[in-house]
Amino acid sequence: MCRQAGDYLQYMPKKQLRRPSDKLRLVLASNLRAFRRKRQISQEEMADLCGLHRTYIGSVERAERNVTLSTLEIFARVLGLTVPQLLTPARHDKLTSTR
Numbered sequence: 066m067c068r069q070a071g072d073y074l075q076y077m078p079k080k081q082l083r084r085p086s087d088k089l090r091l092v093l094a095s096n097l098r099a100f101r102r103k104r105q106i107s108q109e110e111m112a113d114l115c116g117l118h119r120t121y122i123g124s125v126e127r128a129e130r131n132v133t134l135s136t137l138e139i140f141a142r143v144l145g146l147t148v149p150q151l152l153t154p155a156r157h158d159k160l161t162s163t164r
Contacts, residue, residue: 084131089152093137094128096151100144101126114143 101111101122108126112119116139124130132140134148141148 087128090128090131092154093132093151094126096153096155097122097140097144098126099155100146100151104144106144111143115139 101108106114108122109119111117112122115122115136117136121130125132137148137151140146141151144151
C-alpha cells in the first residue's frame with residue numbers, strides 16, 4: 066500500500082510546519098552577521114546588494130525572521146557562500162568562503 070505525502074502531514078503539529086526551530090534561526094542569525102562583518106559589509110550595504118530593506122537584515126540577524134529559501138540563496142550568493150554554510154553552526158574565528 067502506497068501512502069501519499071499528505072498522509073504524513075496529519076501527524077505533524079501545524080506550528081512545526083510553518084516555522085523552523087529557534088536553534089536553526091539562531092545559527093542563521095549568527096552566521097549571517099559573522100560572515101557579513103568578516104567581509105566588512107554594513108547591514109545597509111548588505112540590504113542593497115540583496116535587494117532587501119536594512120531593517121529586514123537586522124531582524125534576520127536577531128533571529129526574528131523566518132526567511133525563504135530564495136532569500137537564503139541571495140544571502141549566500143552575496144557573501145560568496147553556500148546555503149549549507151549559512152545554516153551550519155560554525156566557529157566564527159575560522160570562517161571561510163567558497164570564493
